[in-house]
Amino acid sequence: APKRWEQIKLYFKLDFLSKFKNRQYLLITLAEAPVLALLLAIYTRSSRDAAGNIADYSFGLNANIPAFIFMAVIVALFLGLIISAEEIFRDKKLLERERFLNLSRSSYLFSKTLVLFCISAVQMLVFVLISNYILEIQDMNWRYFVVLFTTAAWANMIGMNISSGFKSVVTIYILVPLILVPQLLFSGVVVDFNNLNRSIQSFNHVPAIGDAMTSRWTYEALVTTQFRDNRFQKMFFDDEQQMTQSMYKKAYLIPELQERLQYIQSNINDRKEFNNIQNNLILLRNELYKLEIATNQNYYTIINKLTIESFDSLVFNHAEQLLSELRENYHNNYVAALENHNKTYSELLEELGGKENFLQFRLKYANSQLEKIVKNEKELLQYISYNNHIIKLKDPIYSSPTEKNGRAKYYSPVKRLGNFYIDTFWFNIIIIWLSIIIWFVVLYLDLLFKLIRYFENIRLRRFNKRIVSTLQKHTAQSNKKKQL
Secondary structure, three states: OOOHHHHHHHHHHHHHHHHHOOHHHHHHHHHHHHHHHHHHHHHHOOOEOOOOOEOOOOHHHOOOHHHHHHHHHHHHHHHHHHHHOOHHHHOHHHHHHHHHHOOOHHHHHHHHHHHHHHHHHHHHHHHHHHHHHHHOOOOOHHHHHHHHHHHHHHHHHHHHHHHHHOOOHHHHHHHHHHHHHHHHHOOOOOOOHHHOOOOOOOOOOOOHHHHOOHHHHHHHHHHHHHHHOOOOHHHOHHHHHHHHHHHHHHHHHHHHHHHHHHHHHHHOOOHHHHHHHHHHHHHHHHHHHHHHHHHOOOOHHHHHHOOOOOOOHHHHHHHHHHHHHHHHHHHHHHHHHHHHHHHHHHHHHHHHOOHHHHHHHHHHHOOHHHHHHHOOOOOOOOEEEEOOEEEEOOOHHHOOOOOOEOOOOOOOOEEEEOOEEEEHHHHHHHHHHHHHHHHHHHHHHOHHHHHHHHHHHHHHHHHHHHHHHHHHHHHHHHHHHHHO
């Protein structure tokens, strides 16, 4: 047998030539992406202005951009699954014949994966170039391509696993919509994560069911990078983030904490209010810990004394003084960020030559509907109290995560691992590629096939036991009749 690298090259050449010479397969595979791009982009190219009147097309006023991004994710998943769903199933006779030649399974799988990745890369590149050109999405081609290709590559691995695990091509293609439906439902787009069933709902971060969906990571990466990294918004994002966070904390969070602190001071000796006081003390500790992380300061001494046993007038005064200082600091931060924001605005206004040109520049790069989504403008409340935490509901795109395990709110601009902050765009891509590697290991070990065979053998053993039991009863009855 040739060496593994030689086997990879031979398998790659064999697979590539077999696909290239299949004219029908080649035509359909190459035509799918541009056709879907044309249909999707033309269908979502809205020509209505902010007032709803028919007008010339403008990317900034196109209310269908979020829908287009979501459908682009589904297209990547769909195409990735379709081109890979039969790959190993089609080669099973070939693999059976070559099993006795002691060839490398990893070489076969690497070559097969490489061919599928090449096809998906071409499909996604064509899709992005055509759709972004029609919808006039500026300076985002490479970002869209990286995310959508990563998504299609994940779908390739899923398709190869089900192709290896099942015996029937009908079963394989029945599974394709069963894989896509959860990706649609739990992506955070069709059903808002804040409005899920209470048993799986989470306000602090994306629910676990959402984190298990590749569509959630892909859509979030595309939406956050489209909003944050376009040529207009990236000049204002940092200042707007500081303004939003400072305003929320000085106008909503800290007054809420001060009110709860005052409630504790007034009712600390009332036994009827014991549970409420206990919960409020826990909430104060939780929120001060978050503020400690945000400000990079040490509030341990005060946090440690916010207990029923330690709370007294001295602790109250120290906590009240700390909250007042924090509120003043956040006010100063807001003023500083506002001044810097206004300075950037004035410089850009002067550079572009007036407000009309400034507005056109903004509409060229920043989409208003996307802005409403990432700021969660449909939400009426600024915050809620949940599990002894104050949960901010507005402006998730400007929120910084407090959890150190990478989990965060939907549309958070960064993810946190330990003390490191990683841009959501790159973090989500890394998560998907880690999933791709895991699924490749599953494919290499043929775990899905073995798992299916295991359950089939259990059913077969149960069936055999029932048959044996029935035969034994029948034999016993026959013997009894003979004795009679």
